[in-house]
Amino acid sequence: MYRSYSTNQAFVFVAVEQQQIQKRTFTNWINAQLSRRNPPSMVLDLFTDLRDGTRLLDLVEVMSGHRMKREKGRGIFQHRGNIERALNFLKNKSIRLVNINITDIMDGKPTIILGLVWCIILHCHIKELTRTLSLDSSSLESLSSLESRSQSPLAGKHGSPRHTQFHSSAKKTLLLWVQQLCWR
Template sequence: MASGGAEEDDGGIPLDIDNMHMLLQVEHDQIQKRTFTNWINAQLSKRCPPSHVSDLFSDLKNGSQLLDLLEVMTGQPMKRQRGRGVFQQRANIETALNFLKKKSIKMVNINIPDIMDGRPSIILGLIWTIILHCHIEELASTLSYSSCHSSLDSLTSLDSFSGSPVPASPVHAGRTSPLHKHFRISAKKALIMWVRDQCQRAGCSLSVKDFKKSWRSGEAFLAILCSLRPQLVDLSLVRFRRNQENLEEAFHLAERELHIPRLLEPQDVDVKDPDEKSIMTYVAQFLQYSNDMPSPDDHLQVPQSERALELTSWLQQAYQELSEARTATKHSSFAEKYQVRQRTSSQRIEKKQQL
């Protein structure tokens, strides 16, 4: 830092606080543009037929890709105006914004003319609103109280990362209620608690406190990978590599082995002040992968029709055995009848547990 409290750029020109803030905002906007574009294209690739966004700020002007995105995210068809005229573009954007408003999503300072003009801050704000409410919050709603129980003792430690208090006692609800609703915490906090849970399962001692500097070393990404697919990652090597080497391995493995789209590059994260929204967007994909993973014993699951046949067959067999035992012990002593009853009872209990 210079004596005047300003920092110099590479050219030796002193930068005041306002200029530093502006440069940081430009850097974040560039990272967000790349991340959000990659995220949108990952969603639009699921569409039939798929569509594509080349330039985030110009391609959303006609409203068509915006409606495509909402169709993929919600599974609901969107009525649209065909044609490339200003009227059609305005109508499509209005349809998209009205749809979001009907879902009780606040659209702060996001209006049709700014989207049609391709204003970067407005476009980025709109896409982040869609990501947060239609993707991250939807995923957070799948996190139950019981699924993150190992992280609940660290609820209060999230205060420093958000600045908002956590209630001392949970809302009256079942243990399997959504985590972020059960404890009145945001989807952001619920997601970070899920991350902590994954780190703990992977045996990683890293304390993830935010979606910024906690991710710079790449260890948190690798810990999640190790939790989801233990054979992929050797966490003992993390501390002997540079940040960008760890980040590159994490992003490469996630794309190759888990088919998680590569939204970020190592140089996007290994910076003094990583972009929170971009990292949250990427991390949410790991939660989505976790939700889509089959249960460890799914291959053992028997179809309900087969279970019903098995149960019916056993009931018929048990009835037959009981009838035969009753006939055979009709003239037996009480002690003999009791022994037969105990034997058949234990068999029923064992079979009941299996079914």
């Protein structure tokens, strides 16, 4: 039997389905990263497993290569301390965490947790791409025009194009890489 849905019901259905896809995708990504940890750890439910901060610290350790101190105990104050330590570390690495706070993570709010994981993915993978992407001279010219359109100076502190290459925005470098792939 065919059932019709209102526009609002359809929108909610699509939003819930999209959130579930993101949850599965981000859980798989986190587990791939945590499998490199010694000993490996795992996330079964993204929205509940990050609530105590330990797996979040595990992820930060794997992504940064730095050992992170943990609060001993299993109470709310220890959970808060673990999450705070992870968020402060990310902020110190210049990862913008807009509207992401400790209590929302402890409450397991899906949009906040998905946003946090997306910020980590974006930072880690784009940073890695920026490091490994080799730019030729035409790419530097394209990057220069991209920089001038965004009204930020291309020349870095040392002024050389090679120095600027490594200090350009990771997002702009990714955009340039995608443009190069599309033009081939």
